Amino acid sequence: MDPILTFVVILIGFYGLSTSTNIIKSVFCVTIIESGVILLFLNLGNLDGGTIPIVGEGVTMIADPLPQALMITTIVIGSTVTALALMLCIKVFHHYGTVEWAEILRREEGK
Amino acid sequence: MQFIPVYLIFIPVITALFIYVFKNKHINYLALVAQLAMTILLIMYFTAYGDNPEATLFVFGDWDARVGISLYNDRLSISFMFLTIFTWWMVLIYTFNFRETDHNFLFFLMFLQGVFLGFLQSNDLFNLFVFLELTTIIVTILIAFKKTGDAYRAGIYYELINVSGVLFFLLGIIILYNSFGTINLLAIKAGLEGMEDLTALRMAYIFLMVGASVKAALFPLYTWLPKAHGVAQSGISALLSGLIVKGGLYLFIRINDMFSPANYSYSDFFFVVGGITAGIGVMFALSQKDIKQILAYHTVSQVGIMMMGLSSLPTNDLFYGGLYHVFNHALFKSLLFLGAGVIIKAYRSKKVADIRGVMRTMPVVSILMIVGMLSITGAPLFNGFISKTIIKYGIYDQEWKYWILFFVNIGTATSFIKMSQIFFGPRPMTIILKDAPQRLSMIIIAFSCVMLGTLYIPISSGYFGVDLSYITPFGLIPLYDYIATLTIGFCFYKLVIEKDVTMVRYIREFKVSFETANYLMIGYVVALVTYFIIL
Amino acid sequence: MTKHFIIIILLGVLLAVFTVAMQDIEVLYNTALKSYLIEGVIPRGFVETGSRNLVTAILLDYRLFDSLFEAGILLIAVSGIIWISKHDIEEKNAQFMYDKYKTPDLFVTFSRLVYPLMLTFGFYVIVNGHLSPGGGFQGGAIVASAILILYYIDHDKETNIGLIVTVEKFLYIAILLFASLSIFTRGTYFTNVFPPTASPDVQAIYLVILNIMIGFKVALGLWAIFTAFLKEGR
Numbered sequence: 074m075d076p077i078l079t080f081v082v083i084l085i086g087f088y089g090l091s092t093s094t095n096i097i098k099s100v101f102c103v104t105i106i107e108s109g110v111i112l113l114f115l116n117l118g119n120l121d122g123g124t125i126p127i128v129g130e131g132v133t134m135i136a137d138p139l140p141q142a143l144m145i146t147t148i149v150i151g152s153t154v155t156a157l158a159l160m161l162c163i164k165v166f167h168h169y170g171t172v173e174w175a176e177i178l179r180r181e182e183g184k
Numbered sequence: 185m186q187f188i189p190v191y192l193i194f195i196p197v198i199t200a201l202f203i204y205v206f207k208n209k210h211i212n213y214l215a216l217v218a219q220l221a222m223t224i225l226l227i228m229y230f231t232a233y234g235d236n237p238e239a240t241l242f243v244f245g246d247w248d249a250r251v252g253i254s255l256y257n258d259r260l261s262i263s264f265m266f267l268t269i270f271t272w273w274m275v276l277i278y279t280f281n282f283r284e285t286d287h288n289f290l291f292f293l294m295f296l297q298g299v300f301l302g303f304l305q306s307n308d309l310f311n312l313f314v315f316l317e318l319t320t321i322i323v324t325i326l327i328a329f330k331k332t333g334d335a336y337r338a339g340i341y342y343e344l345i346n347v348s349g350v351l352f353f354l355l356g357i358i359i360l361y362n363s364f365g366t367i368n369l370l371a372i373k374a375g376l377e378g379m380e381d382l383t384a385l386r387m388a389y390i391f392l393m394v395g396a397s398v399k400a401a402l403f404p405l406y407t408w409l410p411k412a413h414g415v416a417q418s419g420i421s422a423l424l425s426g427l428i429v430k431g432g433l434y435l436f437i438r439i440n441d442m443f444s445p446a447n448y449s450y451s452d453f454f455f456v457v458g459g460i461t462a463g464i465g466v467m468f469a470l471s472q473k474d475i476k477q478i479l480a481y482h483t484v485s486q487v488g489i490m491m492m493g494l495s496s497l498p499t500n501d502l503f504y505g506g507l508y509h510v511f512n513h514a515l516f517k518s519l520l521f522l523g524a525g526v527i528i529k530a531y532r533s534k535k536v537a538d539i540r541g542v543m544r545t546m547p548v549v550s551i552l553m554i555v556g557m558l559s560i561t562g563a564p565l566f567n568g569f570i571s572k573t574i575i576k577y578g579i580y581d582q583e584w585k586y587w588i589l590f591f592v593n594i595g596t597a598t599s600f601i602k603m604s605q606i607f608f609g610p611r612p613m614t615i616i617l618k619d620a621p622q623r624l625s626m627i628i629i630a631f632s633c634v635m636l637g638t639l640y641i642p643i644s645s646g647y648f649g650v651d652l653s654y655i656t657p658f659g660l661i662p663l664y665d666y667i668a669t670l671t672i673g674f675c676f677y678k679l680v681i682e683k684d685v686t687m688v689r690y691i692r693e694f695k696v697s698f699e700t701a702n703y704l705m706i707g708y709v710v711a712l713v714t715y716f717i718i719l
Numbered sequence: 720m721t722k723h724f725i726i727i728i729l730l731g732v733l734l735a736v737f738t739v740a741m742q743d744i745e746v747l748y749n750t751a752l753k754s755y756l757i758e759g760v761i762p763r764g765f766v767e768t769g770s771r772n773l774v775t776a777i778l779l780d781y782r783l784f785d786s787l788f789e790a791g792i793l794l795i796a797v798s799g800i801i802w803i804s805k806h807d808i809e810e811k812n813a814q815f816m817y818d819k820y821k822t823p824d825l826f827v828t829f830s831r832l833v834y835p836l837m838l839t840f841g842f843y844v845i846v847n848g849h850l851s852p853g854g855g856f857q858g859g860a861i862v863a864s865a866i867l868i869l870y871y872i873d874h875d876k877e878t879n880i881g882l883i884v885t886v887e888k889f890l891y892i893a894i895l896l897f898a899s900l901s902i903f904t905r906g907t908y909f910t911n912v913f914p915p916t917a918s919p920d921v922q923a924i925y926l927v928i929l930n931i932m933i934g935f936k937v938a939l940g941l942w943a944i945f946t947a948f949l950k951e952g953r
Contacts (some may be wrong), residue, residue: 076744080737083355084730085658089347091726099698107350114358117744125852126773128765138764138773139251139482143310144780145476145856146789147354149937150317153348153796155590156944157321160800161328161340163951168333177337190908197791198892204798205888227723244784251777253784288802295795302788315789321792325799336803359740363747384743387736555847697801703726711727 076116082109087136094163096172100158114140114147188229189255192265193302195222200294203287214286215276215294222269230262241307241370249307250366256307259648260507264304264434267514271427273296274629277524279419280621289329293423296322303431309357309367312435313350316399320346323428327416336412340468345701347410349398352709356391360385369442376445383717389448390712391437397708399434402491403461404704406484406695410468413480418525421476425483426518430510433490437507441498453715462488466595470602470681471692472493475524478603482560485592486513487666492562492589493575502578504650509571512636516568517561519629523553526622527606536602540609548623550607555630557600559637562593563666564657567636573655573662597673600622602681767915769922770849780853780927783898783909789856790933793940794891797884804947822871831864832867837865845934849926858930859937866942870949887939894932 086106093099118140126138162172169177199218203211233240237258244248254618257265275293300321303315320343328339361367363384364375379385401409409429413421440450465485473477490513493506526549544552559566562573572593579585636643637657646653656662681688696704770776778786845849845858901910912925 075208075740076741077734079514080734085732087348087702087706088730090344090727091699091706092723094697094699096340096698103344103351104349106348110351110354110358113355114361117358117362127851128771128773138777139833140358141774142777142782142784145774145854146785147309148315149789149856150792153321153792154317154343156948157324157796157800157803158340160803160947160951161324161343164328164331164336165333165340165491166801168336178695178697181334181337187902187908194895198895201888201892207886225799244782244908245780246905246907247781247910251781253782288798292795295791299788299857310782311785314785314792318788318792318795321795325795325802328803359744362744380742382740382747384740384747387740479810517745690897703722706729706733708725710732713732717736 076113079109079113079116082112085109094174096162096174097159099174100155100162103158104151104155107147111144111147111151114144185228185232186240187255189240189242189305191225192222192229193298193305195225196294196298196301200291200298203294204291207287212290213291213314217274218294219269219273222275225343225605226262226265226269229257232268233257234259234262249368250371253311254307254368254370255305256370257305260353260437261304261434263511263647264430265301267430267511268300268304268427271423271514271518274518274522274625275419275423277621277625277628278422278525284410286696289326292322292326292329296326300431304434307369309360309369309372313354316350316353316395316431316475317347319428319431320350323424324414326420327412329420330415330417332415335415338408338415341698342408342412343365344698345405345705348399348702349405349705350395352398353395354386356388356395359388359391363388371439373445374620376443379446380465385446386448386716387713389439389443389446390709390716392710393436393712394705396432396435396439397457398432398705399429399435400491401429401461401484401487402432402457403464403488404708405701406461406465406487407704409482410477411482413483414474414476418476418521418528421480421525422521425480425521426514428485429483430514433487433494433510436491436494437498444498448716451495451497453712455492455585458488458491458493458495459585460488461485461491462592463588463595464488466592466599467691469599470595471688471693473536473538473604475528475539475606476521476547478536478599479520479524482596482599483513483517485596486517486560489572489575489589489592489679492585493571493578496578501574501650504644504648505571505574505578507648508574508640508644509568512559512567512571512633515629515633516556516566516635517554519552519626519633520560521551521624522626522629526619526626527553536606541604541607541611543607544611549619549626552623552630554604554607555633557604559601559633561597561666561669564662565634565637567633567640569657569662570637570640570652570655570664572671574652577654593669594673594676597669598677598681599676601670601673609615686696734762739772749822765919768911768926769776769917769919770915770926772849772851772854775849775854775926775930778856779849779926780911786933787895787898787909788934790891790894791891792860793937794887797887797940797943800886800944800947801880804951827872830871834865834872835866837861837868841865841938845930846927849923855933856937859934860941862934862938863941863945866938870945878942880943880946880950881942883939883946887936887943890932892937894929894936897929897932 083106086102086109089102090099112173121135123134123136124132126135166172169180190377195218199214202214240257241254243252243254245252293374299315299318306312306315324339324343328335357367360372364372391521398405411425416424433608462485465481469478469481472481490506490509493502493509496502526541528534533539559568576589641653644650764773764776765771768776768780841858841862842851844861845855848854899908902908902910904912905914911922913922
């Protein structure tokens with residue numbers, strides 16, 4: 074897959090982030106950006122096409138292992154960020170009865 | 185001896201874990217013991233390695249530094265570490281009463297200290313990314329710690345905007361890794377030597393800068409800061425404004441140091457960004473009515489002033505003006521936030537209009553608050569004066585830069601004249617407060633403000649090797665200067681702010697929604713791209 | 720509408736510049752700059768760390784410091800989510816969504832069938848992290864999802880969330896201590912206990928133990944997060 078295509082995924086995430094008005098959608102957009110970044114790094118780590126980075130007999134050409142190790146860390150970080158954001162989202166809903174950014178602001182001023 | 189950086193990271197982490205697991209009132213005192221141990225260790229480390237930064241490079245597992253994770257310290261990072269430990273001491277003393285009952289709070293607080301110390305020392309880009317994300321998550325939890333509706337909203341706003349900013353940082357790391365095959369800061373700096381000027385490297389620089397700018401709350405990415413710092417508890421606000429925001433500026437210095445062989449001309453761009461940040465921060469601060477919001481917007485404007493200094497090359501005195509302002513701001517802004525916390529707790533209100541007669545009810549706290557205000561407005565003999573004067577001297581020959589600083593100073597003076605009305609007026613009621621630990625921490629900070637304001641010559645020449653003897657706070661000219669600033673500020677307050685003209689009201693009600701904030705972030709990236717690549 | 724239009728143009732500028740930058744990267748990729756990893760780590764990785772899976776070699780040896788904080792980030796998130804999800808103060812809009820519909824019988828039956836398989840597969844992935852794709856983080860996530868399926872089988876299952884979290888914290892302390900054992904054998908922190916000259920089979924002992932500990936820690940952490948979210952829904 075072309076690295077530029079994965080950059081398009083990142084840009085789609087940013088497009089969503091700067092146009093959607095809903096907290097849950099914003100959280101999902103951050104997840105999309107993160108997936109795009111992960112895909113980009115994995116893509117660039119294996120431009121000339123090797124096998125999985127496991128050494129053994131008969132293995133000559135393997136992919137760069139460092140991006141894969143770093144991306145596991147990014148995935149774990151991403152999942153915790155999403156979990157925390159969703160929990161905050163539930164709490165915001167319990168307090169304001171809505172998950173629209175603008176509506177929350179309006180209800181806060183109405184108090 | 186060479187393992188002290190590792191101990192400094194893991195002592196607070198393990199203390200935090202013990203505090204969380206045992207949930208015991210007595211175990212909580214372990215935090216103070218850990219803090220004491222860290223102070224001693226850091227002083228030992230400084231005396232041993234302060235003069236030879238090459239010896240501080242430490243790689244985990246003794247692997248090659250290009251694949252393993254390394255820690256690296258120079259005078260700059262050690263000074264930030266001193267500041268970190270000092271600020272944590274103050275916050276721990278300040279929240280002394282609160283701490284006995286709430287081990288959860290102490291757990292996050294201590295863990296954050298370990299993470300922040302690791303962030304300051306790390307010499308590996310991906311490791312920096314991990315620490316940045318950890319800081320974001322812990323700070324989000326600390327912001328939402330009060331469990332009110334606006335705390336949750338500020339928390340999620342902070343988290344999403346910072347995470348998307350830090351993902352830009354990761355993009356920069358990806359490009360650098362694929363260009364150099366390593367993510368070690370020093371190795372990349374060596375690799376940039378003699379490298380041709382490539383678009384990919386400029387792109388990486390831009391992406392890393394976006395991450396740093398989001399963390400440092402530069403215009404137009406500052407929108408999360410007033411929300412987050414306004415709703416958090418006062419101790420946490422002091423910590424965030426005093427220290428965590430400086431993490432972004434520290435990142436800025438480190439990245440510029442890493443890219444120094446490439447010779448990008450970033451000074452003008454970031455000076456303008458700093459100037460706009462300072463102006464916008466002051467403008468919003470003038471219109472606010474909530475004490476903590478005023479202080480939070482002043483953090484934005486002061487970050488702008490620091491940026492005006494730091495944007496210059498590290499060989500100039502102007503750079504040290506910005507750096508000195510980082511430390512001074514950490515002191516006086518935490519002092520102001522801590523004092524505001526005591527006052528808000530006593531009066532049960534955050535509005536400037538509701539609070540009167542603080543001088544009669546809490547004389548000690550109000551004197552300390554006045555010390556903080558004199559520092560932030562740049563009165564002679566206080567620390568704010570020194571750094572603002574260095575910056576003033578540094579930009580003396582360029583008139584437009586000088587005017588920006590002048591207007592920001594006037595705005596700051598006006599805003600604190602407005603805030604100082606809380607001290608006067610009749611004593612409202614009998615307020616009984618048990619605030620001995622709070623007062624203790626504030627007295628220590630106020631004392632160090634005055635110390636840095638008077639003993640600046642030996643401190644700066646002894647530590648950074650910069651001669652500041654050309655700044656004289658004792659003459660009449662600085663005094664006239666300051667009084668003139670105050671007078672203009674007072675007139676401006678009486679004529680415009682107090683009457684609450686439509687313009688001020690409009691600015692107060694102007695809010696940037698989340699999607700617009702992201703829109704501005706994309707705009708900022710494109711502005712950087714335009715400045716560094718297209719032009 | 721203009722707003723959407725402008726953002727598309729801005730993103731288009733970014734894409735164009737990135738496309739130009741990518742051509743530089745493809746040139747740089749084949750230069751000698753990356754040679755250290757290709758020639759250094761890949762042939763030596765197995766001998767130095769005892770792990771055939773080089774990703775595990777990097778995660779658990781070369782860059783163990785990062786992995787410790789990666790586990791730490793999960794630990795912080797677990798305590799944070801649990802603290803935030805506690806209902807201490809009045810929430811006027813709190814509506815609790817009861818499970819209105821019973822889980823389908825087919826799903827329950829298949830869950831019973833799949834549950835032991837998933838658990839076994841999770842353990843397999845954890846234990847063989849140094850030989851095949853996988854490791855503590857991945858296996859821990861599989862074990863945690865197997866535990867999640869238990870909630871479908873047994874609706875009213877009560878979990879002691881406090882106990883899980885306490886065990887998780889102790890496990891994290893144990894991981895930190897175990898990872899720093901190398902100070903006694905090799906004089907440095909956060910690497911394999913056994914020296915690089917030891918045979919890979921001996922070095923694998925350390926990798927397996929660390930993988931198991933990390934796997935359990937991750938599984939417990941994710942379990943606690945699930946439970947917090949489920950309580951929010953009940």
